[in-house]
Amino acid sequence: MIALALHGGAGAKAGRDYSTEIAHMRDVAASARERLKAGASALDVAVEVVRALEDSGLYVAGRGASPNAAGDYELDASLMDGHARTAGAVAALKDFPNPILVARTVMDKTPHVMLAGDGAARFAAEQGFAPLPDPKAYFIRAGRFESNHPPGTLAHGTVGCVVLDAKGRLASATSTAGVFGKLPGRVGDTPIIGAGTWADGTAAISCTGQGEYFIRVNAAAQVSFRHAAGEALETAGNAVLQQIADMGGEGGLIAINAKGGIAVPFKSQGMKRAWFQGDGEIISAAF
Numbered sequence: 001m002i003a004l005a006l007h008g009g010a011g012a013k014a015g016r017d018y019s020t021e022i023a024h025m026r027d028v029a030a031s032a033r034e035r036l037k038a039g040a041s042a043l044d045v046a047v048e049v050v051r052a053l054e055d056s057g058l059y060v061a062g063r064g065a066s067p068n069a070a071g072d073y074e075l076d077a078s079l080m081d082g083h084a085r086t087a088g089a090v091a092a093l094k095d096f097p098n099p100i101l102v103a104r105t106v107m108d109k110t111p112h113v114m115l116a117g118d119g120a121a122r123f124a125a126e127q128g129f130a131p132l133p134d135p136k137a138y139f140i141r142a143g144r145f146e147s148n149h150p151p152g153t154l155a156h157g158t159v160g161c162v163v164l165d166a167k168g169r170l171a172s173a174t175s176t177a178g179v180f181g182k183l184p185g186r187v188g189d190t191p192i193i194g195a196g197t198w199a200d201g202t203a204a205i206s207c208t209g210q211g212e213y214f215i216r217v218n219a220a221a222q223v224s225f226r227h228a229a230g231e232a233l234e235t236a237g238n239a240v241l242q243q244i245a246d247m248g249g250e251g252g253l254i255a256i257n258a259k260g261g262i263a264v265p266f267k268s269q270g271m272k273r274a275w276f277q278g279d280g281e282i283i284s285a286a287f
């Protein structure tokens with residue numbers, strides 16, 4: 001059994017037209033299915049999907065990133081291999097186009113799980129990633145930020161992917177620019193293993209929403225632990241999102257288990273998402 005879910009963030013706003021994103025997510029899911037059928041690993045596919053979502057500029061990650069309150073682009077990303085229990089992350093990485101690829105390299109090439117800020121940027125350059133010569137020319141939201149998202153409202157967007165491959169391995173990957181107008185140095189849930197991203201032998205989860213709340217309930221890992229203790233995946237996801245809602249936060253998550261079960265719950269106006277199981281239909285939606 002192969003299965004996959006991806007998301008383009010729980011910042012979707014009622015009444016907006018997301019048909020471009022819905023079509024794009026469907027295409028990305030279709031390509032990922034071909035790779036999985038050809039034997040690619042869950043981790044490789046999760047990273048490749050997130051890289052494609054970053055590059056599209058359609059979501060608040062990678063090319064579509066929003067700047068922080070100082071006008072800089074500080075991006076967060078992480079991934080976890082549920083089979084090997086290895087993980088990698090970058091936080092507040094400035095001016096590289098694909099933070100998920102740097103996070104992968106942190107996992108593969110260092111004894112660490114997370115690098116942050118200047119150290120992450122130095123590491124990326126040393127590993128051969130090319131820093132953007134003109135970040136404001138690359139990030140497509142530059143210059144049109146964002147009078148309708150005043151700082152402090154925690155308006156947000158993210159991308160993520162969870163995968164079960166043909167060998168039964170689970171993986172998760174997540175990438176974000178975080179919340180609009182965040183303070184310089186702010187780090188959300190996305191690069192924090194356990195909060196925004198988690199994978200083990202039971203389930204893989206990628207979260208999206210107001211990261212401050214997801215950190216405080218250890219959202220992603222909690223879903224897997226509840227599922228391992230016997231709750232249905234959907235029930236576990238909703239229980240964690242309800243804890244966040246009770247604290248005043250919002251968001252959603254995508255989750256997949258070792259049998260290819262998928263849950264995509266959200267407690268927000270919408271969540272851009274797509275998923276498939278085996279050769280089944282690819283479902284892609286925003287609300």
Ligand code: ASP
Binds near residue numbers: 156176178189207212
């Ligand atoms: N969780 C992300 C963060 O707080 C934002 C999002 O998912 O939309 O950085």
